[in-house]
Amino acid sequence: MAEEATVKEKKTKKGRVPMPEQDPKERARNFLEVPLGYSPEMAREEASRCLQCKNPGCVEGCPVGIDIPGFIRLIASGEFTASIRHVWKQNSLPAVCGRVCPQEIQCEGKCVLAKKGEPVAIGNLERFVADWERAHGSGALPPKASPTGKRVAVVGSGPAGLTVAGDLIQKGHEVTIFEAFHKPGGVLLYGIPEFRLPKEIVAQEVNFLERLGVRVQCNVVVGRTVSLDELFAEGYQAVFLGLGAGLPKFMNIPGENLVGILSANEYLTRANLMKAYLFPQVDTPIPRGKDVVVLGGGNVAMDAARTALRLGADRVRLVYRRSREEMPARAAEAHHAEEEGIEFFLLTNPVRYLGNEKGRLVGMECIRMELGEPDASGRRRPIPVKGSEFTLECDLCIVAVGTGANPLLTSSTPDLKVNKWGYIEADPCTGKTLKKGVWAGGDIVTGAATVILAMGAGRLAANSIHDYLMRGW
Amino acid sequence: MFKIVKREEMSQGTVILNEIEAPLIARKAKPGQFVILKANETGERIPLTMAYTDPERGVIAVIYQVVGKSTALFKTLQVGDGYQDVIGPLGKPTHIEKLGRVVCVGGGTGVAVLHPITRAMKEAGNHVIAIIGARTRDLLILEDFMRRASHELHVCTDDGSYGRKGFVTHALKDVLDRETINQVVAIGPVPMMKFVSQLTRQYGVPTLVSLNPIMVDGTGMCGGCRVTVGGETRFACVDGPEFDGHQVDFDELMLRLQAYCEEEKACFQEFCMMEESWHRK
Ligand SMILES: Cc1cc2nc3c(=O)[nH]c(=O)nc-3n(C[C@H](O)[C@H](O)[C@H](O)COP(=O)(O)OP(=O)(O)OC[C@H]3O[C@@H](n4cnc5c(N)ncnc54)[C@H](O)[C@@H]3O)c2cc1C
Ligand SMILES: Cc1cc2nc3c(=O)[nH]c(=O)nc-3n(C[C@H](O)[C@H](O)[C@H](O)COP(=O)(O)OP(=O)(O)OC[C@H]3O[C@@H](n4cnc5c(N)ncnc54)[C@H](O)[C@@H]3O)c2cc1C
Ligand code: SF4
Ligand code: SF4
Ligand code: FES
Numbered sequence: 001m002a003e004e005a006t007v008k009e010k011k012t013k014k015g016r017v018p019m020p021e022q023d024p025k026e027r028a029r030n031f032l033e034v035p036l037g038y039s040p041e042m043a044r045e046e047a048s049r050c051l052q053c054k055n056p057g058c059v060e061g062c063p064v065g066i067d068i069p070g071f072i073r074l075i076a077s078g079e080f081t082a083s084i085r086h087v088w089k090q091n092s093l094p095a096v097c098g099r100v101c102p103q104e105i106q107c108e109g110k111c112v113l114a115k116k117g118e119p120v121a122i123g124n125l126e127r128f129v130a131d132w133e134r135a136h137g138s139g140a141l142p143p144k145a146s147p148t149g150k151r152v153a154v155v156g157s158g159p160a161g162l163t164v165a166g167d168l169i170q171k172g173h174e175v176t177i178f179e180a181f182h183k184p185g186g187v188l189l190y191g192i193p194e195f196r197l198p199k200e201i202v203a204q205e206v207n208f209l210e211r212l213g214v215r216v217q218c219n220v221v222v223g224r225t226v227s228l229d230e231l232f233a234e235g236y237q238a239v240f241l242g243l244g245a246g247l248p249k250f251m252n253i254p255g256e257n258l259v260g261i262l263s264a265n266e267y268l269t270r271a272n273l274m275k276a277y278l279f280p281q282v283d284t285p286i287p288r289g290k291d292v293v294v295l296g297g298g299n300v301a302m303d304a305a306r307t308a309l310r311l312g313a314d315r316v317r318l319v320y321r322r323s324r325e326e327m328p329a330r331a332a333e334a335h336h337a338e339e340e341g342i343e344f345f346l347l348t349n350p351v352r353y354l355g356n357e358k359g360r361l362v363g364m365e366c367i368r369m370e371l372g373e374p375d376a377s378g379r380r381r382p383i384p385v386k387g388s389e390f391t392l393e394c395d396l397c398i399v400a401v402g403t404g405a406n407p408l409l410t411s412s413t414p415d416l417k418v419n420k421w422g423y424i425e426a427d428p429c430t431g432k433t434l435k436k437g438v439w440a441g442g443d444i445v446t447g448a449a450t451v452i453l454a455m456g457a458g459r460l461a462a463n464s465i466h467d468y469l470m471r472g473w
Numbered sequence: 474m475f476k477i478v479k480r481e482e483m484s485q486g487t488v489i490l491n492e493i494e495a496p497l498i499a500r501k502a503k504p505g506q507f508v509i510l511k512a513n514e515t516g517e518r519i520p521l522t523m524a525y526t527d528p529e530r531g532v533i534a535v536i537y538q539v540v541g542k543s544t545a546l547f548k549t550l551q552v553g554d555g556y557q558d559v560i561g562p563l564g565k566p567t568h569i570e571k572l573g574r575v576v577c578v579g580g581g582t583g584v585a586v587l588h589p590i591t592r593a594m595k596e597a598g599n600h601v602i603a604i605i606g607a608r609t610r611d612l613l614i615l616e617d618f619m620r621r622a623s624h625e626l627h628v629c630t631d632d633g634s635y636g637r638k639g640f641v642t643h644a645l646k647d648v649l650d651r652e653t654i655n656q657v658v659a660i661g662p663v664p665m666m667k668f669v670s671q672l673t674r675q676y677g678v679p680t681l682v683s684l685n686p687i688m689v690d691g692t693g694m695c696g697g698c699r700v701t702v703g704g705e706t707r708f709a710c711v712d713g714p715e716f717d718g719h720q721v722d723f724d725e726l727m728l729r730l731q732a733y734c735e736e737e738k739a740c741f742q743e744f745c746m747m748e749e750s751w752h753r754k
Contacts, residue, residue, distance in 0.1 A: 406693050
């Protein structure tokens with residue numbers, strides 16, 4: 001394979017086609033999408049860089065095993081419609097995945113050209129065909145199997161739930177999605193900001209499912225509005241739980257309940273789901289900090305920091321306790337954030353928050369960290385450096401240090417087994433839980449992960465649910 | 474859409490009752506639980522406690538005080554109009570059991586929230602003494618409801634225009650001095666709940682309060698509703714909204730309720746101006 005690369009590369013030897021982007025100065029003050037997308041010419045040029053490997057590493061790196069050389073070849077030859085149909089076989093949300101997958105550690109990380117530092121821009125290409133289809137496609141629906149008369153309830157409308165619904169409706173079952181929020185989409189809607197994933201795309205994906213016949217019932221909190229057992233009593237024969245990992249974690253340090261300290265979940269939900277960046281045209285307010293600190297180093301932290309900038313902050317600092325290499329955010333996001341002027345305070349941890357007499361945040365005390373021995377996750381454990389405390393002034397702090405399992409449903413369903421962190425126990429190959437007729441997948445099983453892994457889990461569960469409905473438990 | 478089937482104004486139009494069609498919620502709701510309502514596409518998610526429900530008719534009732542932009546917008550909704558979204562039932566139901574002698578204390582619109590709990594306490598076999606108060610006679614709500622829901626009703630007004638002159642805490646103190654009370658339930662403005670809790674602590678009487686922090690989702694996902702109870706952070710929407718009044722940090726709650734003060738004022742003023750110009754047309 002390596003040889004194949006060197007031989008062919010000599011022939012082609014073209015650099016990766018750069019993604020056109022909004023200028024950092026301009027985009028840091030608007031909510032429009034940052035990457036502008038390839039033109040058909042750019043896409044064909046980038047596609048022509050693919051070496052069409054016989055044993056492609058890229059496919060191994062994709063959690064759902066998309067035939068990457070296959071769809072790229074069709075782009076190279078200008079057959080965009082055939083290309084998107086090819087992608088759909090493994091991935092029903094390519095417009096989303098092309099934008100948000102951590103490609104550098106998945107498909108592109110395993111591309112043979114990655115060794116030379118310039119892998120094929122698989123994510124950009126996937127995004128291109130998906131966008132092309134939305135703009136120019138016929139909108140024709142895929143064929144649907146004849147009705148089986150079986151009914152399935154899908155709880156949660158994130159990527160896991162949407163995938164299950166899409167797969168099962170095409171197999172001829174009746175599917176209803178129940179969503180607690182007033183709009184469907186899960187994290188794709190309330191978490192990931194407009195400038196990274198336009199909400200129009202999420203709405204279109206949901207609309208596509210509705211056109212296929214999926215019923216979407218919002219404002220239903222399963223466990224409160226209806227229980228799991230009531231769903232079965234109403235005639236649903238199988239239930240899929242795609243609840244996500246929506247419980248915000250806090251640091252548990254003094255002063256955390258001062259006004260001006262928000263979980264990233266709250267901040268992003270106000271901004272994205274409630275569109276509070278349009279306040280007062282909409283009724284939900286959002287704190288507009290001038291001097292903002294974001295705690296954390298993942299995608300969520302980057303999204304919060306970049307949102308704060310767009311809401312008019314003078315200065316946004318990101319405080320992360322490990323070093324740059326350990327930052328779990330997508331490489332592109334960290335890079336975009338830096339370009340926009342977000343300052344990184346690495347190897348730093350907050351110790352306590354400082355407030356004024358009105359109970360409002362005015363600053364925080366931090367301590368420097370150094371890296372010690374590797375911990376259970378294999379990453380070097382950060383340890384505080386004695387006497388290195390210092391103060392950061394700030395009027396808004398967004399806590400993005402992770403999320404956990406929300407016990408709302410599981411605590412009201414005792415026969416559903418959860419592990420010690422509250423995540424639902426489910427068979428990794430089928431998604432089956434220990435409760436008959438109930439499947440689970442996505443973040444509520446694995447803990448906070450990625451869109452594509454949630455979709456992968458949804459696909460496995462849909463197949464297993466189909467087997468069950470046609471053959472039995 | 475969740476249709477409004479009945480609407481009443483109370484307290485000189487500052488308090489509104491809505492009966493809303495929401496059969497799934499009506500079937501499930503228990504005293505002490507709340508719903509989140511959103512009027513329209515651009516609306517805010519507003520938590521309101523259910524004052525009563527009628528599962529047969531599939532309706533829930535909320536009683537709210539007009540205090541800002543969103544509740545002013547709710548006030549414009551008439552019978553036949555509706556809310557775009559109603560979510561619930563949320564929060565833990567009140568723990569109702571036979572305890573003996575119970576005092577239910579309500580102030581302002583808190584009386585609406587207190588009413589179903591009072592009734593349930595009576596139905597559970599308790600001897601229920603109710604104390605309700607308002608600034609002045611015209612602002613008093615649900616007096617008849619509360620009289621029927623309790624064995625003994627005391628009414629207070631701050632200005633003495635009706636019932637006893639003074640705060641509900643004065644009437645409560647008299648009851649506590651007079652007899653042994655097993656439980657107090659206090660619902661109303663935060664300062665009122667704070668003072669009631671301070672008083673009952675001196676008498677060692679367990680006291681339940683219902684907290685109203687700012688909320689977004691109401692399902693434990695945002696943490697905006699966090700309150701300090703017994704030195705620990707709790708999420709009022711899932712761990713509450715009712716807590717042991719002797720453990721609650723009321724001062725923190727009051728500060729947190731001011732979080733969006735400036736924004737709310739601006740938003741409300743703009744809305745009032747719009748309304749006015751609309752009416753003039
Ligand atoms: C800000 C942010 C940025 C991210 N960025 C990326 C990225 O760039 N790339 C990437 O791959 N991943 C990213 N992720 C992670 C990714 O979004 C998640 O791993 C993925 O969305 C999980 O999908 P899910 O279907 O399991 O759950 P979710 O998307 O969390 O959806 C769960 C849904 O279930 C609903 N629900 C929960 N409980 C109930 C109930 N009892 N009844 C009814 N409905 C219920 C919720 O309201 C929600 O809508 C990001 C996450 C966040 C928060
Ligand atoms: C669990 C719960 C139950 C409640 N039940 C009732 C009830 O039965 N009747 C009633 O009259 N009121 C009730 N409230 C309070 C009610 O939600 C607020 O009065 C309402 O949100 C005010 O919105 P506004 O836009 O009209 O006013 P704003 O101008 O936004 O605010 C006025 C005041 O209301 C508070 N507030 C603002 N937004 C929220 C929010 N999203 N959640 C909570 N408080 C907020 C603020 O502290 C502010 O001081 C309840 C609150 C909670 C949390
Ligand atoms: S789904 Fe994600 S990992 Fe798979 S090819 Fe597309 S971008 Fe790469
Ligand atoms: S994308 Fe990379 S690994 Fe995959 S077939 Fe093309 S050159 Fe080979
Ligand atoms: S309202 Fe969001 S966690 Fe309670």
